[in-house]
Amino acid sequence: MGIALVIGRLKExxxxxxxxxxxxxxxxxxxxxxxxxxxxxxxxxxxICFHLRACSINHVFPSGLYATVSNLLEDLHVEYCYSxxxxxxxxxxxxxxxxLTRLRELILVGLPKLMxxxxxNHEIAQLENLKMMKVKxxxxxxxxxxxxxxxxxHTLEHLSILKCGSLEEIVSNxxxxxxxxxxx
Numbered sequence: 001m002g003i004a005l006v007i008g009r010l011k012e013x014x015x016x017x018x019x020x021x022x023x024x025x026x027x028x029x030x031x032x033x034x035x036x037x038x039x040x041x042x043x044x045x046x047x048i049c050f051h052l053r054a055c056s057i058n059h060v061f062p063s064g065l066y067a068t069v070s071n072l073l074e075d076l077h078v079e080y081c082y083s084x085x086x087x088x089x090x091x092x093x094x095x096x097x098x099x100l101t102r103l104r105e106l107i108l109v110g111l112p113k114l115m116x117x118x119x120x121n122h123e124i125a126q127l128e129n130l131k132m133m134k135v136k137x138x139x140x141x142x143x144x145x146x147x148x149x150x151x152x153x154h155t156l157e158h159l160s161i162l163k164c165g166s167l168e169e170i171v172s173n174x175x176x177x178x179x180x181x182x183x184x
Contacts, residue, residue: 014131048102051077059089059119080110090120100125107134114138118149127152138161143172 017103018117028138050073052060060078062151087108088100108114117135118125123146136145150171161167 019071047073048072051075051079052081053077053079055081056083057081058083059086060084060090071099071101073100075105076103077105077107078109078111079107082111084111084114085113086116086119087114088118088120089116089123090118091173100127100130102129103127104129105132106130107132108138109134109136110121111138111141114139115140115142117141117144118146123148125152129155133153134158134160134162135164136160138164140166141167142168144170146172 047158050060076087078084113170125150133144133156135141144159144161144167159170160172
């Protein structure tokens with residue numbers, strides 16, 4: 001097992017230098033980033049734990065990064081990233097179902113602009129090991145899972161949803177336009 005690194009409160013220029021020097025190190029198994037401004041997560045290729053707090057990003061995992069990360073990630077916490085709109089941005093992915101097979105814990109807190117957890121081809125996510133999910137203070141979020149994703153939650157033990165004022169349903173209908181979960 002590798003080392004988990006905690007980094008916080010850096011200016012954008014410092015963040016870019018730090019990120020460039022760390023993102024390719026093989027000994028990093030986890031990363032906890034707090035209040036560091038904009039980041040480029042392209043170097044996130046082998047980490048099992050990823051915690052973001054007060055970072056300026058639009059989505060945690062863009063399409064190009066999903067295939068690399070999706071089968072390693074076990075623990076994802078995203079908190080107080082006020083500009084975050086999507087967690088998993090899967091618009092351009094046309095793969096067979098295979099991703100997020102090891103994800104055990106997903107925590108999303110204080111994300112007022114979050115519109116989508118799974119944007120795009122959400123059917124590729126497996127979630128077969130997801131045990132705990134917490135969603136709190138995500139005011140624009142309208143649903144959590146599609147019917148297809150919900151049917152894959154065989155190990156889910158704890159689902160906590162608090163203070164999500166726009167939430168219409170936990171499980172959405174798979175017949176939604178374009179099969180996009182949590183549309184804008």
